[in-house]
Amino acid sequence: MSFLERVDQAIRRSPAWRSLFRNPYPNDERSRAYAVMNNVFLHLHPVRVRQHAVKFAYTFCLGGLSFFLFLVLTVTGVYLMFFYIPSTTSAYSDILSIQANVAFGLITRNIHRWGAHLMVFFVFLHMMRVFYHGAYKPPREFNWVVGVFLLLFTIALSFTGYLLPWDQISYWAITIGLNMASYTPVINTPIQSLIFGGIEVGQNTLLRFYVLHIMVLPLITAIFLAVHFWRIRKDGGISGPL
């Protein structure tokens, strides 16, 4: 046995390795079932899925990729949070310094931005896919409604994040949003003072959008995602075949 093989075996036999990977590489049906069943991340899935459901051309992975983008946005967003203060006096310069001075700051911000647009886009596409497959029909009505909430949360996440750089683009885009909200009959003033924190975009708005963006909306979205995924299994897996 060569040296490398011995090292390889020693690693695989060590208690640490075996606590991490409780089963050897799954090659037979039984161990493949365990690979899914014994792993909290993979256990979103059942051990077996219907054949047509794994066809790429059925889901186009749109829901899955929306979720993946959500994860990417969480990771990049947490990194950006370390360098950003939601104050009208420092927000903009924080963004400048993220781009110029922070290690991987520019690429992190870029990925966060493009990922966010892409997520909104993919959630739309996912909704189209679900509609054209008639996958909102019984027993999946409830999951469709959960999905519509997810769409609204995704848009709200994107919209609240849009203000945070506190540059001209974000300021005026949110101002337009605020104006639109002001046309709502009866509840316009409560909406404005509750969500925007005043009749014009300012420090209150920035802080509220920040808290919504980094805390409230991601938490609610995560909860709805959990229900969404759980429902898929309760409804008997992916719909179809057409």
Add this chain to the structure above:
Amino acid sequence: MTDQKTEKESRVVLPVDPTRRTEIDKQRVPMSARPYRLLAMVKQDAVVRVQKEPDDTVMTWPHLLSIEFLAATVMSIFLLLMGLFINAPLEELANGNLTPPVAKAPWYLLGLQELLAYFHPVISGVLVPFLYILGGAFVLPFIDRANPEAKKPSERKTTVLLFSLFCILGLMVTFVGVFFRGPGYSIVTPLLPFFDNFTSGLHFAL
């Protein structure tokens, strides 16, 4: 449920020739002989199994997960390249006293902003989004109760037509808002020099 139960209990279990006892026969024990209670009943398979349903399932690992991992990898590479080569927009510091020539909502709300140019704000800012979100999305599965088995678009033409119409209208106003509105939210034709209202660039930020 109750009907089934009484029926089952009152049924006389005939002795079956031991050599001909099937799996199902072995499970047929008189109620009184069971050391446990009946808590729930599950539909039993037909006594005569004509044909087992074909098993159309595959193992999640590797068949599904490998596709998911691949999709995630492709997406990661795409995002990395985007992040490396295209910078996120950033303009000057926000200034409430200086309206920029082009002030637009984010693209997913631009359809609404476009409607503001045509209709009374209550219609475009409130009624239409309300209709889309509530009518087009939330209650769709409760309106379309025609035939739950009809999944193919060709089997539910009305719904598909209406929904597509909603989508196309939304896409159209969004498209106009994104590409054909320039400084002061005036109608422009970008990049096509032979139009009167030609502008040399695109007027939206992502």
